[in-house]
Amino acid sequence: MNDNIVEFKNIYKKYGNKELFTDMNLDIPKGKIVGLLGPNGSGKSTMIKLMNGLLHPDKGEININNMKPSIETKKIISYLPERTYLNDWMKVKDLVEFFEDFYSDFDKDKAEDMIKSLDIDINEKLKTMSKGTKEKVQLILVMSRKSDLYILDEPIGGVDPAARAYILKTIIKNYSEESTLLIATHLISEIENICDEVIFISKGKIVLQGDVDEIREEKGKSIDALFREEFEC
Numbered sequence: 637m638n639d640n641i642v643e644f645k646n647i648y649k650k651y652g653n654k655e656l657f658t659d660m661n662l663d664i665p666k667g668k669i670v671g672l673l674g675p676n677g678s679g680k681s682t683m684i685k686l687m688n689g690l691l692h693p694d695k696g697e698i699n700i701n702n703m704k705p706s707i708e709t710k711k712i713i714s715y716l717p718e719r720t721y722l723n724d725w726m727k728v729k730d731l732v733e734f735f736e737d738f739y740s741d742f743d744k745d746k747a748e749d750m751i752k753s754l755d756i757d758i759n760e761k762l763k764t765m766s767k768g769t770k771e772k773v774q775l776i777l778v779m780s781r782k783s784d785l786y787i788l789d790e791p792i793g794g795v796d797p798a799a800r801a802y803i804l805k806t807i808i809k810n811y812s813e814e815s816t817l818l819i820a821t822h823l824i825s826e827i828e829n830i831c832d833e834v835i836f837i838s839k840g841k842i843v844l845q846g847d848v849d850e851i852r853e854e855k856g857k858s859i860d861a862l863f864r865e866e867f868e869c
């Protein structure tokens with residue numbers, strides 16, 4: 637037993653004959669907000685799918701709260717995938733009902749409060765919503781479950797910059813301190829102030845992991861500036 641919610645031990649993963657991860661090791665401690673940062677194609681979504689048991693490593697071991705990815709680990713993870721799996725024809729209020737039926741850990745009052753505070757119409761269908769509003773709804777649903785681990789894959793890319801800060805504040809307000817929140821994103825400047833830790837990944841390799849304040853102090857610059865430098869094209 638240990639205090640990590642996620643562990644990757646010597647993970648090897650290839651797609652066809654293209655090697656993505658050759659020997660990846662990773663520990664994500666419990667109770668932190670962690671940013672998973674890396675350019676397009678670096679492997680963020682693959683890492684997340686491995687954590688969720690949607691993909692399996694070719695070699696190595698993954699532990700989620702000291703368990704192998706399985707039905708048991710799915711119960712403790714609330715996952716926002718990169719692409720929606722929800723039915724477009726459903727109204728916001730139908731989605732809330734659906735989540736309530738489907739997840740025993742879903743807090744309907746919390747979801748309804750967030751929907752109200754973000755000014756979303758409960759009678760609107762996903763199909764007719766803007767990309768940003770659709771993202772807000774999905775994020776609210778995922779964050780209204782009571783989970784040990786929240787995994788958000790590019791949660792707010794379509795939301796206008798002015799609303800992003802508000803949404804992030806809403807998330808943090810509703811986030812329980814014992815839980816872990818992993819956010820994969822390119823929008824570093826927006827999330828660096830809410831993250832305790834960051835993980836930089838490049839071409840399938842973890843190039844940096846650490847405490848946000850320590851990294852800023854040590855490098856003398858923001859995480860955003862560091863990321864831009866590290867991954868300059």
Ligand SMILES: Nc1ncnc2c1ncn2[C@@H]1O[C@H](COP(=O)(O)OP(=O)(O)OP(=O)(O)O)[C@@H](O)[C@H]1O
Pocket residue numbers: 651652656674675676677678679680681682683
């Ligand atoms: N199903 C697949 N079949 C073949 N190659 C894949 C598959 N999924 C991902 N890849 C490749 O693996 C690499 C990592 O992809 P992944 O989606 O994990 O990256 P990412 O960091 O999440 O990228 P993005 O920020 O663009 O979403 C890319 O080169 C991608 O082309």
